[in-house]
Amino acid sequence: METKLPGPPSHELRFADFAQPGAVVSNAWPQSRATPGATLQAIEQILTQFPLFEAFQTVDVPTRPERQSIRALLHDRGHPHTCALTRVLGEQKLNLSSIDPEHRRRSVAGMIAQLDHVVELGARNVAVISGARPADPSLRPSALQALEESLGELAAATADRGLTLLIEPLDHSAHKCQTLGTTREAVAICRRLAARKLPLSLCLDTAHLILNDEDIIAAVAEARDFVAEFHFCNPVTDRASPLFGDQHVPFGPPGVIGTEQIASLLAKLRDAHFLDARNRPRIYCEVMKPAGMESLAVIEHCHDTLVNGWAAAQRLPR
Helix, strand or coil: CCCCCCCCCCCCCCHHHCCEEEEEHHHHCCCHHHCCCHHHHHHHHHHHHCCCCCEEEEECCCCHHHHHHHHHHCHHHCCCEEEECHHHHHHCCCCCCCCCHHHHHHHHHHHHCCHHHHHHHCCCEEEECCCECCCCHHHHHHHHHHHHHHHHHHHHHHHHCCCEEEECCCCCCCCCCECCCCHHHHHHHHHHHHHCCCCCEEEEEHHHHHHCCCCHHHHHHHHCCCEEEEEECCCECCCCCCCCECCCCCCCCCCCCCHHHHHHHHHHHHHCCCCCCCCCCEEEECCCCCCCCCHHHHHHHHHHHHHHHHHHHHHCCC
């Protein structure tokens, strides 16, 4: 964990004036969905102890009473809520980019089957990932085409329910080895679907951008028309490290993203008017709970990282 930097002087603008700070509940409480009421209790604790956080990301919530209670707590009070279906995709061995037509159709159907629960949960944003790339690199273009077909079907199904579909591009060759990949590929899919009036938004993540050898600010500029969420995540780029890749480690070493890097990125995103009082994108820090660390300590670490990064960003010359 990094040493805390001084907080911002009282006259400086708050981070929440430029963005909607968000908490990733499922990372700080990775087993919460296995215990009825645990996700609800986690959200209650965050709202009480860390009022900075306006937006929330959860995974699926299995029981109806808990879904309804979370809806009352978040949706009915105006808190943006994203439901990530990535764990469902993994557990059911689904792949939205499968070049096997039957597997692809089954994967889309599996996601659509979750949407009534998402509505009941009160989440208005549904996040997915593409699925693993083919083992043969020459088949990746076919997998991207299959993914676009899947996303078109999902975009229609989510829009029918008043939901927004998001996809998060992951790295395509370094660690997670997903079909979708680069920002340029993701934007191209978004544009083609938009031409068919099928809305698709993006979540960009610093770990995946770095592992794809992309420039973070250039990627945000390229995807700006479609970016709904932005994740600060700390990749380990040393291939000799057992933590190599996107392991959602706390900010600072052995990863390459710490407060200094976040401050620089925040300043550049502010100056590019991506962080803007009219736009206020949802900004999350992704840290998976390490063994021996309390869940609320993970949330505190994310909170302090955003607050101190923003304070440092304002001290940087424009």
